[in-house]
Amino acid sequence: MMYSLSIMAIVLLWMISIIHIYWAFGGRWGIGAVIPVKGGGQQAVFVPRKWGTLCVATLILLASLIILIQQGFVAYFQPSSFSKVGSSVCACVFIARAIGDFKYVGFFKSIKHSQFAKNDTKFYSPLCLFLGFIYLELLF
Template identity: 35%
Template sequence: METAVVAVCSAVLLLGAGFHIYWGLGGRIGADVSLPQHEDGGPAVKETAVGALAVGVVLALVLLLLLGFAGQIRLPLPHWQLKTAVLIWAAVFTVRALSWSRYFGLFKRVRNTRFARYDSLLYSPSCLLVGLGLFLLALADAA
C-alpha cells in the first residue's frame, strides 16, 4: 500500500510542479483558472512568473523529499529529519485543502468563480490527497 501512496502523491506533486513551472515560464494553458478570483471574476492576487516558478520549485522539492523519505532516492539528510519534514508538509497540504479562506480550500466562501470550481473539484482535493498520503507514510514509518 505504501508504494501506491508514494506513486499517487508523487504523480500529483509532479503534475503540480510541472504546471507551475510551465506558467512561470509563460505558458497559458490553464493559467486563467490558476489563481483565486473575486466574485466578479477579477484576480484576487497578482499573477507573477516568479511566484509561479517558486511554487513549482517548492512542489518539486517536496517531491524529492517524499522520494528520499520513501527510499527511492538518496538524500544527504538523516531519516528523522526527512520524517519531520514530511510531517510538516503533510500539515501544510492538509491545512491548504481544509482552509476557511475566502478564496480557496474546501470551506471557501467565494464559490461562484471559475477558479473556485476548479479548486473544489481538483486543487483542494489534490492537496488533501497529498496531505493525508504524507501523514499516512510518516505515521506508518517504524524507523
C-alpha cells in the same frame, strides 16, 4: 498500497511542478481556472509573478523529494528526522490548503461561483487533502 499511493503522489507533484514552470515562462493554458477571483467579478485576488511561480514549482519538487526519501527510493539519502520534519511540514501545508482560508480557497470557502472555486472544490482541495494524508502516512 502505500507504495502505489506514494508513486501516484510523486507523479502528480511532478506534473504540477512542470505546469508551474510552464506558467512561469509565459504559458497561458489553464491560467484562467487556477487563480481565485474576488466575489462578483473576474478580478484576480493576486497576480502571480515569474519568480514566485518558479519558487512554487521548486517547493513542489522538493516536496516530492521528501516522499522519495521517506519511502527509501533514493539510495544516497535514508529516511531521517529531517525528512520526517519535512513530511510533517508538507502534511500541515497541504491539509491547511485543503481546509482553506474560508474566503477564496479550500473546502470552506465562501466565494463559490467562479471557475476557480468550482475547480477548487472538485480537484484542488481534494488533491491537497490526499497529499496531506500521504505525508501523514509517511510519518508512521
